[in-house]
Amino acid sequence: MTMTRLELVCPAGTPATLRAAVQAGADAVYCGFRDETNARNFPGLNFSRDELAEGVRFAHDHGSKVLVAINTFARVDDVDIWKKAADAAAESGADAIIAADFAVLDHVAKNHSQIRLHLSVQAAAATPEAIGFYAAQFGIRRVVLPRVLSLQEIAALNRAIDVETEAFVFGGLCVMIEGRCYLSSYATGKSPNLNGVCSPPQMVSYDEEPGGTTARLSGFTIDRYERGQPVGYPTLCKGKFKADGRTSHLFEDPVSLNAGGMIAGLKAAGVTALKIEGRQRGKGYVSEVVRAFRKAVDAVEKGGEPLDIGRLLAGQSEGARQTAGAYEKKWR
Amino acid sequence: MPEIARTETMLTLGPVFFHWSPDRLLDFYRRIADEAPVERVHVGEVVCGKRMPFSDPAWPAAIERLERGGKQVVLSTLAAPATVRERKSLEDICGDERLVEINDVSGLPSRSGKAFVTGPFINVYNEASAKFLIKLGAQTICPPVELSFAAAGAMSVKCPEAEFEIFAFGRLPLALSGRCYHARIHGLHKDSCQFTCERDPDGLAVDTLDDQQFLAINGVQTLSNQVQAFCPAPDALASKGIRRLRLSPQTCDMVEVARIYRRLADGREEPEDARFALSCLDLPGTLVDGCAHARPGWQVIASP
Amino acid sequence: MRPPNAEPMLPGLFRQLFPAVAGLPLGPLLTLSLRSLARRRPGLFERLGESRSACFGIDPVDLAFAFRVVPEGQRSSVRVVSKDEAARSDVQIKGPLLTLLGLLDGTLDGDAMFFSRVISISGRTEAVLALRNTIEDAELRPADLLGLHGILARCVDTGVLGALSIARRLADKNPSGAREA
Numbered sequence: 001m002t003m004t005r006l007e008l009v010c011p012a013g014t015p016a017t018l019r020a021a022v023q024a025g026a027d028a029v030y031c032g033f034r035d036e037t038n039a040r041n042f043p044g045l046n047f048s049r050d051e052l053a054e055g056v057r058f059a060h061d062h063g064s065k066v067l068v069a070i071n072t073f074a075r076v077d078d079v080d081i082w083k084k085a086a087d088a089a090a091e092s093g094a095d096a097i098i099a100a101d102f103a104v105l106d107h108v109a110k111n112h113s114q115i116r117l118h119l120s121v122q123a124a125a126a127t128p129e130a131i132g133f134y135a136a137q138f139g140i141r142r143v144v145l146p147r148v149l150s151l152q153e154i155a156a157l158n159r160a161i162d163v164e165t166e167a168f169v170f171g172g173l174c175v176m177i178e179g180r181c182y183l184s185s186y187a188t189g190k191s192p193n194l195n196g197v198c199s200p201p202q203m204v205s206y207d208e209e210p211g212g213t214t215a216r217l218s219g220f221t222i223d224r225y226e227r228g229q230p231v232g233y234p235t236l237c238k239g240k241f242k243a244d245g246r247t248s249h250l251f252e253d254p255v256s257l258n259a260g261g262m263i264a265g266l267k268a269a270g271v272t273a274l275k276i277e278g279r280q281r282g283k284g285y286v287s288e289v290v291r292a293f294r295k296a297v298d299a300v301e302k303g304g305e306p307l308d309i310g311r312l313l314a315g316q317s318e319g320a321r322q323t324a325g326a327y328e329k330k331w332r
Numbered sequence: 333m334p335e336i337a338r339t340e341t342m343l344t345l346g347p348v349f350f351h352w353s354p355d356r357l358l359d360f361y362r363r364i365a366d367e368a369p370v371e372r373v374h375v376g377e378v379v380c381g382k383r384m385p386f387s388d389p390a391w392p393a394a395i396e397r398l399e400r401g402g403k404q405v406v407l408s409t410l411a412a413p414a415t416v417r418e419r420k421s422l423e424d425i426c427g428d429e430r431l432v433e434i435n436d437v438s439g440l441p442s443r444s445g446k447a448f449v450t451g452p453f454i455n456v457y458n459e460a461s462a463k464f465l466i467k468l469g470a471q472t473i474c475p476p477v478e479l480s481f482a483a484a485g486a487m488s489v490k491c492p493e494a495e496f497e498i499f500a501f502g503r504l505p506l507a508l509s510g511r512c513y514h515a516r517i518h519g520l521h522k523d524s525c526q527f528t529c530e531r532d533p534d535g536l537a538v539d540t541l542d543d544q545q546f547l548a549i550n551g552v553q554t555l556s557n558q559v560q561a562f563c564p565a566p567d568a569l570a571s572k573g574i575r576r577l578r579l580s581p582q583t584c585d586m587v588e589v590a591r592i593y594r595r596l597a598d599g600r601e602e603p604e605d606a607r608f609a610l611s612c613l614d615l616p617g618t619l620v621d622g623c624a625h626a627r628p629g630w631q632v633i634a635s636p
Numbered sequence: 637m638r639p640p641n642a643e644p645m646l647p648g649l650f651r652q653l654f655p656a657v658a659g660l661p662l663g664p665l666l667t668l669s670l671r672s673l674a675r676r677r678p679g680l681f682e683r684l685g686e687s688r689s690a691c692f693g694i695d696p697v698d699l700a701f702a703f704r705v706v707p708e709g710q711r712s713s714v715r716v717v718s719k720d721e722a723a724r725s726d727v728q729i730k731g732p733l734l735t736l737l738g739l740l741d742g743t744l745d746g747d748a749m750f751f752s753r754v755i756s757i758s759g760r761t762e763a764v765l766a767l768r769n770t771i772e773d774a775e776l777r778p779a780d781l782l783g784l785h786g787i788l789a790r791c792v793d794t795g796v797l798g799a800l801s802i803a804r805r806l807a808d809k810n811p812s813g814a815r816e817a
Contacts, residue, residue, distance in 0.1 A: 043685055044766035044772075076486045077458075107460075126414065126438075127436075129440075133438075175509055176508065177510065179455060180453060183506050185506075186628065187546075189629075218628060224541055231751060241546070242543070250517060282768075282772045332510055
């Protein structure tokens with residue numbers, strides 16, 4: 001069990017959000033380059049090389065770290081683009097590179113031994129054997145845990161491995177094992193692993209129809225909303241489908257993760273860092289969520305009463321409904 | 333039609349993704365051993381460790397029968413091992429002298445240094461990753477189903493020391509979850525799932541609200557509703573150095589599927605005719621091949 | 637009803653404050669301020685990527701007219717158009733004026749406004765997203781849009797933001813007005 005202070009790792013989709021996260025109390029921010037090398041490759045998001053260097057200076061001046069996600073899988077014949085992104089991250093003075101592809105991990109391990117390597121959630125490493133393999137081969141210092149493990153499993157895992165673990169505590173919830181989901185590719189031809197996007201916006205349409213607003217992805221109906229009802233983004237696995245004569249949110253209800261009530265449990269399970277999802281979200285969101293988690297983590301570190309973070313942040317989640325996800329075993 | 337010299341393309345029968353009874357598995361592999369023109373057959377549970385106590389008793393007899401029929405048997409392993417029992421079983425299989433298919437990085441420490449196959453659940457997207465795995469012992473690489481034929485070919489050209497295999501036939505394995513959808517749809521939890529996935533030997537169809545055929549569920553796995561039917565001409569395969577085509581078992585006549593692909597690979601049947609012959613079988617969905625062409629997977633492109 | 641060709645003009649107070657541009661109709665005035673913003677902060681427009689040349693129809697539902705904006709750096713243009721013409725753009729963004737202004741200065745979160753349907757969006761979703769992310773990062777103040785500096789800029793910012801905030805509170809009290817989610 002670790003006795004160090006929990007590290008709060010926060011998202012930054014733009015330089016302005018990076019500054020907002022740092023000022024709201026992030027111990028570390030994670031961000032990516034404005035290209036297909038990171039898993040949040042959305043229009044208008046992410047950093048140029050210069051913006052990253054400037055972001056690193058700002059974060060370091062305020063005592064925060066910067067972790068750079070280069071966590072998609074390199075395209076055949078274009079591996080250099082990913083290698084150069086890793087080189088630029090190392091040159092920027094960032095504190096760690098978050099990667100998933102063997103090619104990227106190998107390149108960083110061989111050429112940039114001074115920078116920490118974190119294994120991205122996209123690598124889906126969930127067993128002591130898998131994590132041990134990445135540690136032995138590439139010297140990874142931390143693994144971002146797949147969002148399918150229960151608290152008990154995380155505790156058992158931490159007893160069996162030598163590297164730090166980072167667990168998601170708030171934001172969008174992938175119900176599929178990340179890095180191994182090709183649903184978006186099947187529907188749209190664009191995927192998280194190859195293009196850094198899931199259910200990409202250019203394939204989304206909201207059609208006003210007599211039955212209400214229909215959200216479609218690549219022509220497939222993902223959900224339908226009555227007039228005036230709040231709509232959701234048509235992420236494939238959050239849609240409403242028909243199977244076995246029933247209509248339901250088969251894969252996952254439109255909820256988002258909030259493990260704010262489990263901070264003490266995660267610390268007891270040996271987790272080193274808590275991660276907030278949402279590089280696609282705005283400054284307002286990031287500031288509010290980071291501030292709330294800063295308070296909650298500080299309360300846990302002081303051994304005080306845990307805060308009701310759910311009530312604090314109910315308005316910031318999609319559809320305003322939240323779940324503790326796989327941390328509670330009944331989720332399965 | 334004049335006999336054309338047999339090409340180097342080999343056919344692989346992939347592992348059964350679905351929860352088939354031991355009797356069904358044995359009947360299936362008996363017929364494959366006797367009649368299917370495939371060189372290699374994968375056996376073993378890949379999707380759900382909870383099914384292993386049911387299927388495990390069937391494997392020794394199936395393997396014996398297949399090897400007697402002249403097939404090379406590959407032992408496939410779990411794509412998402414989690415429990416102590418599953419991890420132990422993975423380690424045991426990795427110690428086997430037969431070829432083993434690795435479907436999760438968890439298997440690499442105990443298999444490194446010995447020959448293995450990487451299945452479509454291992455993310456090999458580029459030549460550098462392929463070379464890394466080849467150094468550890470990868471002999472055949474079947475990239476994730478979302479990777480195009482052109483990209484797999486580009487990798488193959490740069491890594492001639494390994495065989496590359498394309499997922500040519502069957503419902504596409506698209507996702508895995510910690511959550512069991514068969515259990516969820518029947519109001520059960522994964523830990524007490526009652527094995528309802530047994531009722532759907534090809535997976536359970538998932539349609540959109542507008543009745544578009546879209547996906548299929550198989551326990552913790554999500555597949556395409558449509559059936560991949562990538563039918564490349566022999567010279568297209570040769571020019572890309574793709575040595576193997578993988579056929580993934582469905583309940584349709586897999587011996588006939590293998591015969592169609594054998595004729596296709598030998599140049600005795602045109603791709604168009606092969607597709608037509610496949611479409612006449614009792615399939616769980618319509619034929620698609622978009623993924624192989626770097627297009628959305630549900631689309632039908634149908635060349636080369 | 638406004639005749640179709642007559643462009644709306646700035647209110648009298650603004651005309652007195654900014655005599656240099658006060659004579660311009662609203663479209664050319666906004667075009668000028670967008671181009672001057674592009675001159676001062678070129679990086680901001682790079683963030684838009686391919687969506688720079690997209691045509692955004694912005695339709696404040698509580699006004700009688702709409703805008704057509706092409707945010708193409710120094711070739712940007714803003715035209716005052718009819719609601720019908722705005723609806724024919726690559727992207728249509730509709731919502732109460734105060735909400736749209738709130739999105740521009742970052743007071744309000746675009747996601748929250750969209751998912752709660754205070755604003756509605758149709759057309760090329762990726763262009764909307766690019767615009768939203770660009771505005772998020774820009775941290776625009778009213779003075780930026782007017783090309784002001786120094787004390788005058790601070791006065792305008794305080795004045796305009798204060799006025800907007802008051803207006804929003806008033807609108808919130810009005811049951812028929814838009815509500816923040």
